[in-house]
Amino acid sequence: MEKKKKWLKVFVSLLALAFIILTGIHILTSIIEKKIGDTLKNLSPKIDTQFSSVDVDLFNAKVSISDLHLSLAPVTGHHQHSFYSSNVGLAGINFFKIIRGKQLAVKTVSIGLSKIVLDQFLFDKNDSAKAVLGHLNIPFKKITIDRIKFEKMNTWLQSGSYNKLMLKGNITLENAQFVLNNPATFHLGNIRGTFSQIAYPVFQARQLILMQDVMIDSKKESLQADSLQIVPLNDNKVTSRNTSSLAGFAWNIESVKINKINIVHLLSTEESTGFHSKPDFLSVNVKGLRIFNTKHPYRQSVLCPQLSLTGLHFSGNSISINELKLVGPEIKLTSSSADKKPGEIIKDLPGLPAPFKSLFVKKINLLQMKIWLHSRLLLKGNLAIEDAGVTGQSANSSFHFSAIQCNFSDMNYSLSNGYYRIHVKGLLADSRKELLRMDSVQLVPQYSKLEFAKKLGHQADRIEATISQIEILKLNFGQLIHKKLLADKVIINNSHFYIFRDRRLPRTSKEEPMINGYLKKIPYQVRVHTFRLNNSNVLYEEFPKDGTQSGILKIGKMNLTMSPVVNHPYKNDPVYSEMNVKGNLMDAGTIQANIRLSLAGNTSYTKGFIRNLDLSKLNSSAENLGKFHIESGLLNELDFHFTATEKKATGEIVGEYHDLVIDKLTLKKGKKKVAKVPSFFLKHLIIPKNKDKSMNVSRRTGKISYKRDPTRFMSYYFLKALLSGIRSSFAMGFLLPK
16 A cells, blocks of 8 residues: 555656646747747847747757748838748757857758848848848857758849849758857858749849759759840839940850859858858850840841850959850851941940959850851851950950960951952961961952942942962051051062953042052051062053043062051151062063152152063053054163152153154044054154164153142052153153143
């Protein structure tokens, strides 16, 4: 009986103890729940906290918060960030660490269906929310969480009337650590997640970034996205003071894979305030890139099957890349783009994405590149640039590089007026070798020789040109960007020029410049030590105003040297540029001249000679253009020198010829016939048959005096000046036509 009483006392005591423990646990649970609730409500004066319940399970070390709603309003006004979750659960809480050292250690934090709303206005104001989060009223010095799981997270972005889903998905953060000193710091061990329906607007650039599926894994240092698009942000209610030229372009990408990305550093901070990005060097691989102008999506675009970036690094407002490689890029231009000057095209290109203000790429490789104008191929080949940099945005940007190398082929370019096309079979450029070489260059008129001037409505020289090779040596490539052509030599080898003019059409009366004037028309500042034209053939054909046949003048095997070539001289530059020309005339004689051209003004001094010219070979031009027929004649020598200014050419010629017999022609019913009376005077009174060295030099000398017609080309001016001297060398030369 006594034993039963003892057991009964023990049982009652145990029940009492259990009751006390359960009651204590209940009371302690209530205290903890209230403490957690009070802590949530008093996180910060800037944070408004609401929830429906807090449930604590001490036996299982769990805490559950239902319908948690946080509103963060760091500045006065109606702008705020907000967070809502149907349930937030904490499991594996180490209560001993809480009691001993005010340290919260949690195994898992599970965040159920959640909605995050971010306010763009606060970001534009440098978002003082960062400072608020760094000074929270939390009774812990340190918080460590092994795993934070966001399930079915939805993030929205609002900006004025803009309120749209930015992304949704699941994310897991591992080994998170918060050190709640003043200020707070945050460290993260790993992050994994999958996202979809990403739509992130960049208001400064007025661009919207869209992605369908994104996977991130910080352990593998990888981020992969499928179906990425960057499109103009078409929301008229959203305004931005800083709008870049990106706004007119859209980007479509099949897939992007980023390796060696330190995602953890994007979320971790060690700085005194805020969350600062510390990305590592990245590697990016892009497939199926397409960039197009939204106004002309089928006429202006960039296509690239494969693009890779290695060593991508962000630092402040700068981007740096070790290597950018594009394989098979195709650039399609509109007619308006092709007609623009290089500087204008650069201004039209999309600028740097906001907020970046500088871009540096150590090496750029474009392989198997093609550039099209609609369906016509303009060029193809490879391009490599080293140490390329862009500073600024759009029209205010500046571009620089240390080295460039390219190898293009099949270049076809239509000049802006549409009357000519240029074809270059091959182009090689190497800035390290300071070399630019073009092979097989052709200038091709788009109309026949009789249609050409008719299209223009006035007389014009129609030029066909074929050049075997053009070389520019010791070329300063860096100065080309600044519209400066600085080189040691420009050499043109083995060229053929065919020029045709139809005199039956009206002639324009616009003023033509002198030689310096043509040089100054070049849109670049030109400073070339030596220009050489080697083995060139020029064929000039002219159809007369009244006649049935054209006349031809040919200069073959012409070699020309000019030094220096300067269109905007400096004070310490030479006074003159020396030009030497040598060739054969109509395959029948030699012509040679030295021209000293004033760099500062429009004065030139010419000295030269024509030797051993069979004058009968000039009949094509003499008969059809001058209405003369040369029966015979050998020009042994014709020395000339004259000074040509903007107003007048003056100088003299000294000639020697033999057996010169000339008939004057007349045109009757479309046929040329000898005019007997004028021919008699030519043969017997005006032009002696012989003028050799036995004749006094004064009788073989003629004075050059010719007033310049400013509406005529320089070639016409020089030829007429020479003819004026020849006319005056005859006693009755005034009777000869001018």
